[in-house]
Amino acid sequence: MRHLAVIPNDPTLVVSDREAWWATRTPDGPGSLHLRVSGASLSAFAYGPGASWLLSRADAIAGLHDDVSGLAAFDHPLVRRLARTFAGVRIPATGRLFHHTVAAILGQKVTGGEASRGYRGLLRHFKAPVPGPAPPRLMLSPDPADVAATPYWQFHPWGIEQKRADTVRRAAAFAVRLEKATDPALATRLLTSVPGIGAWTAAEVVRVAFSDGDAVSVGDYHHKNVVAWALAGEPRGTDERMLELLEPFRGHRGRVVTLLQLAGHSAPKFGPRMPIRSFARF
Numbered sequence: 001m002r003h004l005a006v007i008p009n010d011p012t013l014v015v016s017d018r019e020a021w022w023a024t025r026t027p028d029g030p031g032s033l034h035l036r037v038s039g040a041s042l043s044a045f046a047y048g049p050g051a052s053w054l055l056s057r058a059d060a061i062a063g064l065h066d067d068v069s070g071l072a073a074f075d076h077p078l079v080r081r082l083a084r085t086f087a088g089v090r091i092p093a094t095g096r097l098f099h100h101t102v103a104a105i106l107g108q109k110v111t112g113g114e115a116s117r118g119y120r121g122l123l124r125h126f127k128a129p130v131p132g133p134a135p136p137r138l139m140l141s142p143d144p145a146d147v148a149a150t151p152y153w154q155f156h157p158w159g160i161e162q163k164r165a166d167t168v169r170r171a172a173a174f175a176v177r178l179e180k181a182t183d184p185a186l187a188t189r190l191l192t193s194v195p196g197i198g199a200w201t202a203a204e205v206v207r208v209a210f211s212d213g214d215a216v217s218v219g220d221y222h223h224k225n226v227v228a229w230a231l232a233g234e235p236r237g238t239d240e241r242m243l244e245l246l247e248p249f250r251g252h253r254g255r256v257v258t259l260l261q262l263a264g265h266s267a268p269k270f271g272p273r274m275p276i277r278s279f280a281r282f
Helices: 051-056 077-085 098-106 112-125 144-148 152-158 162-173 184-192 199-209 223-232 239-249 253-262
Strands: 013-015 019-026 029-038 041-047
Touching (some): 019 051, 019 098, 077 253, 098 199, 144 162, 152 162, 184 199
Antiparallel strands (some): 013 019, 029 041
């Protein structure tokens, strides 16, 4: 379930070893989903107007529809080992696009801490009650209509500059059409038709909205170097080199990147960290 968090510390998700809570807006209205493991059983409980919608998709949201067949058969010793080590890891399929799009946009070209602070500020501003006996720190995703009607300068105190604010607002205005996408290819086309949304953002969204294990976040600050170092021993890579190295794993390319991250693989560090910026007082 932690894969639902496109950016770190997603307030719409609370996960522990044996249970998880997720709050979102469904086609039927706001809802919260509570998943709980007991022995070999996974129980699902849902609350609010969106309860029936969430319960009907609880198994997919828990990642139980994710197909990892063939992953361990790839002819690469590291990938085979990681596939065995993380054999229980699955990617969820939430069926919700705008929910993840907001977080992905806020994660564009900034550090994880910046993205997390901006997202938390946005959710506090659009705060609405979470249905059910949810943990106090769980927050509900915003209503697209409210986001679209908010001027860009309102985002500044949350540390979000005009470029990302305008992209979030455009995505919110386009949300009704976005949510009609029924597969990763159509969702990617619709997402990338929104000015300000590119391949990286689209991949981050469709990976968890449709359990797309092949979605590669082209343009990521770290992924190209992690893949180049782990798979070829090259300390630095490009997006083109990353895709070349991942091509033998087509169908699971994004999943391979996820496995490398789970295993803690990182490229050698030569330069300074990306600076932390603040737009809150602009």
